[in-house]
Amino acid sequence: MSSKQPRTIVVGGGLGGLWACLALAESGVAVDLFCLFEVKRSHSCCAQGGINAVLDTKGQQDSIRQHIVDTIKGGAYLANQPPIKTMCEEAPGLIRTFERMGVTFSRTPEGLMDLRLFGGVKNRRTCFAGASTGQQLLYGVDSQVRKYEALERVKKYEWWEFLSLILDEEGSCRGIVALDLRDMSVKAFPADAVILATGGLGLIYGKSTNSTNSTGAAASRAYQQGALFLNGEFIQFHPTGMLGDDKTRLMSEAARGEGGRIWVPKNPKERRAPRDIPENDRFYFLEEWYPAYGNTVPRDVASRAIWKVVKDLGLGVHGEDKVFLDLTHLPAEFLERRLGAILEIYRKFKGVDPCQDVVEIFPAIHYSMGGLWVDWEKDPVTGGMKLGSARNHSTSIPGLYACGECDGAYHGANRLGANSLLSASFSGRVAGQSVATYVKGLKQTAATLPSSLFEQAQKQQEEVNQALVSSDGKENPYVLHRELGDIMRKKVGVVRQNAELDQALSQLAELQERSARIGLDEKADWSNLSLPYARQVQDMIVLARVIAQGARLRDEFRGAHYKPEFELKLPEGKFPGDPEYDEYIDNWKRNNEKWLKSTIAKHTIEGPRISYRPVDTSVFPPEQPRDYR
Amino acid sequence: MDKTIHFRIRRQDNPRSAPYWQEFQIPYRPEHNVVSALMEIRENPVTTQGEKVEPVAWESNCMEEVCGSCTMLINGKPRQACSTLVDTLTEPIVLEPLTKFPVVRDLMVDRQAMFESLKKVKAWIDIDGSWNVHTGGPRISPQEWEENYIYSRCMTCGCCMEACPQFGPSYPFVGPATLAQVRLMNAHPTGKYFRADRLHAIMGEGGLSDCGNAQNCVEVCPKDIPLTTAIGELGRQTTIQMLKDLFGPGR
Numbered sequence: 011m012s013s014k015q016p017r018t019i020v021v022g023g024g025l026g027g028l029w030a031c032l033a034l035a036e037s038g039v040a041v042d043l044f045c046l047f048e049v050k051r052s053h054s055c056c057a058q059g060g061i062n063a064v065l066d067t068k069g070q071q072d073s074i075r076q077h078i079v080d081t082i083k084g085g086a087y088l089a090n091q092p093p094i095k096t097m098c099e100e101a102p103g104l105i106r107t108f109e110r111m112g113v114t115f116s117r118t119p120e121g122l123m124d125l126r127l128f129g130g131v132k133n134r135r136t137c138f139a140g141a142s143t144g145q146q147l148l149y150g151v152d153s154q155v156r157k158y159e160a161l162e163r164v165k166k167y168e169w170w171e172f173l174s175l176i177l178d179e180e181g182s183c184r185g186i187v188a189l190d191l192r193d194m195s196v197k198a199f200p201a202d203a204v205i206l207a208t209g210g211l212g213l214i215y216g217k218s219t220n221s222t223n224s225t226g227a228a229a230s231r232a233y234q235q236g237a238l239f240l241n242g243e244f245i246q247f248h249p250t251g252m253l254g255d256d257k258t259r260l261m262s263e264a265a266r267g268e269g270g271r272i273w274v275p276k277n278p279k280e281r282r283a284p285r286d287i288p289e290n291d292r293f294y295f296l297e298e299w300y301p302a303y304g305n306t307v308p309r310d311v312a313s314r315a316i317w318k319v320v321k322d323l324g325l326g327v328h329g330e331d332k333v334f335l336d337l338t339h340l341p342a343e344f345l346e347r348r349l350g351a352i353l354e355i356y357r358k359f360k361g362v363d364p365c366q367d368v369v370e371i372f373p374a375i376h377y378s379m380g381g382l383w384v385d386w387e388k389d390p391v392t393g394g395m396k397l398g399s400a401r402n403h404s405t406s407i408p409g410l411y412a413c414g415e416c417d418g419a420y421h422g423a424n425r426l427g428a429n430s431l432l433s434a435s436f437s438g439r440v441a442g443q444s445v446a447t448y449v450k451g452l453k454q455t456a457a458t459l460p461s462s463l464f465e466q467a468q469k470q471q472e473e474v475n476q477a478l479v480s481s482d483g484k485e486n487p488y489v490l491h492r493e494l495g496d497i498m499r500k501k502v503g504v505v506r507q508n509a510e511l512d513q514a515l516s517q518l519a520e521l522q523e524r525s526a527r528i529g530l531d532e533k534a535d536w537s538n539l540s541l542p543y544a545r546q547v548q549d550m551i552v553l554a555r556v557i558a559q560g561a562r563l564r565d566e567f568r569g570a571h572y573k574p575e576f577e578l579k580l581p582e583g584k585f586p587g588d589p590e591y592d593e594y595i596d597n598w599k600r601n602n603e604k605w606l607k608s609t610i611a612k613h614t615i616e617g618p619r620i621s622y623r624p625v626d627t628s629v630f631p632p633e634q635p636r637d638y639r
Numbered sequence: 640m641d642k643t644i645h646f647r648i649r650r651q652d653n654p655r656s657a658p659y660w661q662e663f664q665i666p667y668r669p670e671h672n673v674v675s676a677l678m679e680i681r682e683n684p685v686t687t688q689g690e691k692v693e694p695v696a697w698e699s700n701c702m703e704e705v706c707g708s709c710t711m712l713i714n715g716k717p718r719q720a721c722s723t724l725v726d727t728l729t730e731p732i733v734l735e736p737l738t739k740f741p742v743v744r745d746l747m748v749d750r751q752a753m754f755e756s757l758k759k760v761k762a763w764i765d766i767d768g769s770w771n772v773h774t775g776g777p778r779i780s781p782q783e784w785e786e787n788y789i790y791s792r793c794m795t796c797g798c799c800m801e802a803c804p805q806f807g808p809s810y811p812f813v814g815p816a817t818l819a820q821v822r823l824m825n826a827h828p829t830g831k832y833f834r835a836d837r838l839h840a841i842m843g844e845g846g847l848s849d850c851g852n853a854q855n856c857v858e859v860c861p862k863d864i865p866l867t868t869a870i871g872e873l874g875r876q877t878t879i880q881m882l883k884d885l886f887g888p889g890r
Binding site: 029032033036047048050051052053055056100103104106107109110111112113114115116117118119120121122139140142145146149153154156157159160192221222223254255256257259260351355358359361439486488489531532533534536537539540 | 652653668670671672674675678681682684691693694696698699700701702703704705706707708721722724743744747750751754757758761762763764765766768769770771772773774775776777778779780781784787788791792794795823824827829830
């Protein structure tokens with residue numbers, strides 16, 4: 011390959027990263043794809059329920075406008091709206107492309123794509139492939155990328171870990187330094203642009219619904235090299251997590267969408283088997299509190315309701331942190347067909363059949379709405395995002411792009427179910443297209459830059475590794491990680507208080523100090539797993555401080571960020587037209603004037619420096635608060 | 640000593656070194672699966688004999704038996720470690736790497752051969768491009784969907800390849816998982832257009848005829864994929880293709 015040809019790097023082989031690869035390969039740009047493991051094993055495969063797109067095939071007069079509005083309101087107006095608009099408009103075409111790739115979407119009797127109901131939405135809008143939608147979408151794009159791999163237009167580097175960006179004198183990204191996870195060598199890879207598609211950060215909370223590789227370390231590394239981080243404090247708790255020692259496994263929202271009911275016994279001392287408890291002795295709190303949406307209220311509303319029932323009303327099952335999710339009233343054959351994969355997971359891990367018995371659940375850390383800040387170019391004609399612009403999905407570092415869960419663009423303060431597969435796919439494609447535009451406009455390719463730039467970056471990372479390997483420090487990375495998770499779950503969780511957040515911040519600062527004294531037991535020079543893990547733990551702690559600091563400073567209740575002290579309560583039983591409701595609206599608008607702004611974190615040696623930026627609300631101005639009653 | 644869980648683990652430091660065995664014991668907990676037990680061993684890797692050793696290396700990611708990473712031999716059977724509850728196993732629990740793939744380290748193996756085979760058989764649907772073509776995909780009946788969906792759940796974990804007597808580093812056979820993907824792609828309404836290419840890819844050396852009909856594959860598939868049914872269907876397809884190649888137009 012001639013040195014004049016641009017080369018690009020995508021880090022991460024999940025849905026976002028593979029879409030970015032595909033878009034680049036189709037534009038004729040060479041791509042090197044880096045992944046910690048074989049790309050087909052990425053966390054996208056865990057998404058069960060579905061992907062949203064307005065197909066309006068259920069006679070419900072669904073509209074793209076409504077999808078846009080639901081996404082904006084679901085996110086409590088915190089996301090910039092032009093990119094949301096374009097994402098929702100592009101969604102039906104994107105789904106059709108997936109369909110053409112051979113994704114096995116579930117079908118109606120006449121052979122069309124079936125749609126199911128999801129939380130926070132009144133219409134059927136969610137396309138699904140059984141209960142393994144993420145896996146099927148991932149495999150669809152994976153197979154397309156494999157075609158380009160066979161044509162040698164995409165080169166995969168599986169079992170490589172991204173360690174740092176290479177920045178030139180002007181601060182532009184010119185490649186990455188990566189670690190070969192087999193022979194432990196460190197190597198610099200020049201590139202003209204880099205896309206991070208490195209997924210979520212659930213492991214910062216210790217146990218989560220995320221895969222064990224979703225540490226957020228890659229995003230943290232970019233942040234520590236100057237990329238701005240957006241809305242870190244907004245972390246989604248999935249209401250229906252099944253507790254486990256090693257992981258909180260997900261019970262898909264589809265379980266509620268398909269008719270699952272959430273309840274607790276009215277008597278906390280109830281000892282009868284759940285199926286023997288008569289209807290009158292059951293408290294279906296979501297149906298009672300939110301009659302319009304019932305069990306399909308959005309995730310944050312459901313999580314807080316469960317929290318309230320357990321922590322405030324003391325109605326947790328057997329006095330413990332759990333409530334029931336009940337599918338037993340639905341026909342087993344229907345459940346098997348619609349939810350087969352998730353029933354199977356539950357049976358395997360708990361030894362109980364959800365068709366026969368209630369499922370025990372509690373909110374679990376699930377998704378990061380925040381992420382690397384990314385730019386967009388507004389189309390003055392449509393008011394959406396101008397597709398093809400090199401600005402779209404560019405981070406604050408020129409030449410560095412981000413897509414998928416590691417960017418923070420689409421979900422504001424809370425993400426709607428089945429919107430993450432959409433944003434991962436859409437943003438991956440957009441990022442790939444943007445980079446194709448960007449590299450074509452570059453005056454000079456990375457291959458023409460002095461080799462000393464790359465040698466130095468490589469040497470620096472080799473030294474970091476060497477220092478860790480030869481350290482006689484006494485801190486154990488596994489212990490540090492467990493302590494990190496405990497702090498985050500207890501003090502930066504579903505319900506947040508400033509006093510606790512202050513404690514969390516000082517504990518995290520202390521943890522960060524200790525993490526500089528990690529010593530490794532493992533000395534292997536081949537496939538050493540402790541070394542990359544230790545580095546991930548260090549970088550997770552840095553990002554944890556961003557989350558906690560953002561949460562500490564944001565004195566309000568918005569979406570997934572809940573501080574009871576600052577909650578504006580919807581007046582009970584009052585609706586638009588009632589004076590109490592109008593007063594509430596006034597207060598809500600006043601609060602928006604103060605807090606409807608994006609949190610921007612910038613890395614400094616002392617810790618994150620937080621500032622705020624206005625939100626573009628030009629598509630659907632904040633006139634109506636979320637109200638799921 | 641309180642009740643413990645007893646592991647016997649086959650270890651290997653790197654692809655070139657000799658394997659050896661070590662034993663570990665951890666406190667019993669009924670909810671342990673094999674990965675959560677390995678995690679506990681990792682934090683303080685001391686053998687039953689009290690020797691401090693390097694932590695055991697294994698691969699895992701989703702922990703929900705959907706990514707395929709943590710496949711290994713557990714008491715001699717290929718399966719996912721994350722969904723294997725220790726309570727269901729006889730002790731000592733014997734953990735070994737898959738034997739049909741090169742060992743990377745300890746319980747980690749290199750399954751690249753499976754992905755290479757997917758390339759070889761062109762396991763994709765040819766589309767003009769990923770852009771919007773402003774028309775829906777083909778209709779698929781719920782019955783067809785049901786038959787195809789099961790094949791799309793293959794997570795390339797390697798269980799069937801491990802169990803197959805015809806698959807291994809010194810054999811050219813592409814293996815049951817790969818063949819099942821040919822079956823899936825060939826059944827798709829537009830995937831059919833390039834059926835002949837995929838069939839030709841499995842009609843030569845290492846293809847369908849290398850299957851010895853041992854039927855072990857279907858026994859071990861964690862997703863109950865009817866691999867032998869797929870192989871049977873492909874037998875018919877390749878026969879017809881062969882006749883077409885002889886007597887009629889290639890496609």
